[in-house]
Amino acid sequence: MTDISQPGPPSRVAAIARRIATEGATLVVTLLGLLLMTFLIGRVVPIDPVLSIVGERATAEQYDAVRLALGLDEPLWKQFAIYVGDALQGDLGQSIRTREPVLEEIARYFPATLELATLATLFGVLVGVPAGVLAATRPGTLADQVVRVVGLMGYSMPVFWLGLIGLLVFYGMLGWVGGPGRLDSAYQMLFEFEVTQYTGMILIDTALNGRWDMFANAFSHIVLPAGLLGYVSMAYISRMTRSFMMNELGQEYITTARVKGMPEWRVVWVHAMRNVLVPLITVIALSYAYLLEGSVLTETIFAWPGLGSYITNALFAADMPAVLGGTVVVGAVFVALNMLSDILYRVVDPRAR
Amino acid sequence: MTLLSVQNLRVTFETENGPVEAVRGVSFSLGRERLGIVGESGSGKTMTGRALLRLIRPPGRIEADAMIFDGQDLMQASERQMRGLRGRRIAMVMQDPKFSLNPVMTVGAQLTEGLRQRDRLGWDDARKRALAALEAVQIRDADRVMAAYPHELSGGMGQRVMIAMMLIPEPDLLIADEPTSALDVTVQAEVLSILDGLVRDRGMGLIFISHDLRLVARFCDRVLVMYKGRVVEELAAADLMAARHPYTRGLLNCLPRIGGARGPLPGLDRSGDWAE
Ligand SMILES: Nc1ncnc2c1ncn2[C@@H]1O[C@H](COP(=O)(O)OP(=O)(O)O)[C@@H](O)[C@H]1O
Ligand SMILES: [Mg+2]
Numbered sequence A: 001m002t003d004i005s006q007p008g009p010p011s012r013v014a015a016i017a018r019r020i021a022t023e024g025a026t027l028v029v030t031l032l033g034l035l036l037m038t039f040l041i042g043r044v045v046p047i048d049p050v051l052s053i054v055g056e057r058a059t060a061e062q063y064d065a066v067r068l069a070l071g072l073d074e075p076l077w078k079q080f081a082i083y084v085g086d087a088l089q090g091d092l093g094q095s096i097r098t099r100e101p102v103l104e105e106i107a108r109y110f111p112a113t114l115e116l117a118t119l120a121t122l123f124g125v126l127v128g129v130p131a132g133v134l135a136a137t138r139p140g141t142l143a144d145q146v147v148r149v150v151g152l153m154g155y156s157m158p159v160f161w162l163g164l165i166g167l168l169v170f171y172g173m174l175g176w177v178g179g180p181g182r183l184d185s186a187y188q189m190l191f192e193f194e195v196t197q198y199t200g201m202i203l204i205d206t207a208l209n210g211r212w213d214m215f216a217n218a219f220s221h222i223v224l225p226a227g228l229l230g231y232v233s234m235a236y237i238s239r240m241t242r243s244f245m246m247n248e249l250g251q252e253y254i255t256t257a258r259v260k261g262m263p264e265w266r267v268v269w270v271h272a273m274r275n276v277l278v279p280l281i282t283v284i285a286l287s288y289a290y291l292l293e294g295s296v297l298t299e300t301i302f303a304w305p306g307l308g309s310y311i312t313n314a315l316f317a318a319d320m321p322a323v324l325g326g327t328v329v330v331g332a333v334f335v336a337l338n339m340l341s342d343i344l345y346r347v348v349d350p351r352a353r
Numbered sequence B: 001m002t003l004l005s006v007q008n009l010r011v012t013f014e015t016e017n018g019p020v021e022a023v024r025g026v027s028f029s030l031g032r033e034r035l036g037i038v039g040e041s042g043s044g045k046t047m048t049g050r051a052l053l054r055l056i057r058p059p060g061r062i063e064a065d066a067m068i069f070d071g072q073d074l075m076q077a078s079e080r081q082m083r084g085l086r087g088r089r090i091a092m093v094m095q096d097p098k099f100s101l102n103p104v105m106t107v108g109a110q111l112t113e114g115l116r117q118r119d120r121l122g123w124d125d126a127r128k129r130a131l132a133a134l135e136a137v138q139i140r141d142a143d144r145v146m147a148a149y150p151h152e153l154s155g156g157m158g159q160r161v162m163i164a165m166m167l168i169p170e171p172d173l174l175i176a177d178e179p180t181s182a183l184d185v186t187v188q189a190e191v192l193s194i195l196d197g198l199v200r201d202r203g204m205g206l207i208f209i210s211h212d213l214r215l216v217a218r219f220c221d222r223v224l225v226m227y228k229g230r231v232v233e234e235l236a237a238a239d240l241m242a243a244r245h246p247y248t249r250g251l252l253n254c255l256p257r258i259g260g261a262r263g264p265l266p267g268l269d270r271s272g273d274w275a276e
Helices: A009-044 A049-054 A060-069 A076-088 A102-137 A142-156 A159-173 A185-194 A202-208 A212-249 A252-259 A264-292 A296-301 A307-316 A320-348 B045-052 B079-085 B107-117 B123-136 B142-147 B155-167 B185-202 B213-219 B237-242 B246-253
Strands: B004-015 B018-030 B034-038 B060-063 B066-069 B090-093 B173-177 B205-210 B222-227 B230-236
Touching: A009 A076, A009 A320, A049 A060, A049 A320, A102 A142, A102 A202, A102 A212, A102 A264, A102 A307, A102 A320, A142 A212, A159 A212, A159 A296, A185 A202, A185 A212, A202 A212, A212 A264, A212 A296, A252 A264, A252 B155, A264 A320, A296 A307, A307 A320, B004 B045, B018 B045, B018 B222, B018 B230, B034 B045, B034 B213, B045 B066, B045 B090, B045 B173, B045 B205, B090 B155, B107 B123, B107 B142, B107 B155, B123 B142, B123 B155, B155 B185, B185 B213, B205 B213, B213 B237, B213 B246, B222 B237, B222 B246, B230 B237, B230 B246, B237 B246
Parallel strands: B034 B205, B034 B222, B090 B173, B173 B205
Antiparallel strands: B004 B018, B004 B060, B004 B066, B222 B230
16 A cells, blocks of 8 residues: 655656756746846936947047947847847946956956855854854743844944944954955955966965965955854844744654654754754845845945945946946846755755755 | 552643643553543643653643652653653654654654664664564555655654654553544544554553543543543543543533544533532
């Protein structure tokens, strides 16, 4: 007698194939929608793309030539098709300010944000998850209160204020950390010329090149902004972990594990944690995605040449190709992270497969 | 021989509106026999069962004059000693396998966990024992069930897995808390007969908790009738249908609604002084 309704292997393969197909289709539609949005924004804003290239004093012939070169005489749908085609080939247009391809510029700025966001998220997870678990397993105790208060501070204190105080104390007064920027200026040049840049992330590249002096310097610069952003992400992650963990610890299967005589660490970190991971993955992905947009305030205070300051500067300069290109990249990062967290979700939750 | 002797067991929950007494001075003793606990919903059956394992979570609190299992007072035992008893010597089958099995672990991982973690068995040995346990609860495609996740099992199959899991360490006492209430009527009988056979064969003590008097009468040797955290009547199962106590009689009269709503019984005369 078989009363488990589990699909056999062949139908399981078919189901996975079907899922990949639908997900691929969703991905394509999402990215197209993203491009359509940036395309339309580019057409709607009251900035004449031709004028911003040729300048105010151009002749009518110059103006028309550029207009033709940009394909602006074509019908709108065709312009969009060209835009999509270019984007697929990695061409997001040229920056008005620098005349450089937008994608190349972003490729220089994005690693700074990626490095900062990753380190911050790592900190947020490594501290936030155990803190949340600690609080959930001892509700109402001093440990719980401490986690709650520290988390609340992370929510309520303005980041720029914390950043300024941090710089003042740890850099200005104590000299424990590097100041603004990703490296001391002395190292800046050396990094450009003596280090093979595999990723654009200074910590990784210097490590791969064995330049530990430079690694240490880069670390002293990133530790404060990463700690700051990590603190905010830790506040969020610890609070969510606490609430997810409390919920799981009230479930019947936890009693089952205890009835079996399992020690408490195993009940919490194996039985409950594997269930907590299911919603927690989404939370972590969200907070990571939020940081990957490039947090403008932090990047400004710490003179961090990341995506957030790139887009903001472009916006102030009315450099539309750069703004829209940056937006496309941010959107694509969101989509990619979403996919990644979907995949991880399936890994940890058999019911979602 | 007495396996378990409970004197004046109380379970109290501290709530915002003052203490709630879920169990109010329950005493009984048990040999290697089958003891039924019946009573309407909320009468404290589950809390009594869990108190025996000292598994009441805060804000719940357990008190008893004594709770002696096989010569050892569980009230005096350390948490470490309790962990040694749980699973190995006292086990519990819970009501609904949908909630009582870990949804993200395979059945195999859950079945072998005790053997691997506590008894330090290797994967192969643990697996063999688990397969044998599944066969003992009449699961034929045991290999496939081992690889399945709980949501891929039917209720009946899930409860058999639960029973197999709890019986692997061959406990001396099994507490079964409404083990068939969440199952279809047709499956209930199957699961019960499996449980019955295993308890008989292995000579375990059994505490069988149910709101279904007829079931308990058939299945047990002796019955405690609980009301509002107290034992209002204790009698041999054979005498149950002839019980005189008004509450027990009331429960008997309310019987035909198996699987129906299980709130406090509406048609019950609560005017006696037992009902305070
Ligand atoms: N966490 C809790 N807080 C307050 N009271 C509780 C809690 N858990 C259970 N109780 C009380 O314990 C009583 C007995 O519950 P229970 O043993 O589950 O009843 P039964 O299993 O007989 O249906 C319930 O009436 C309820 O009021
Ligand atoms: Mg109950």
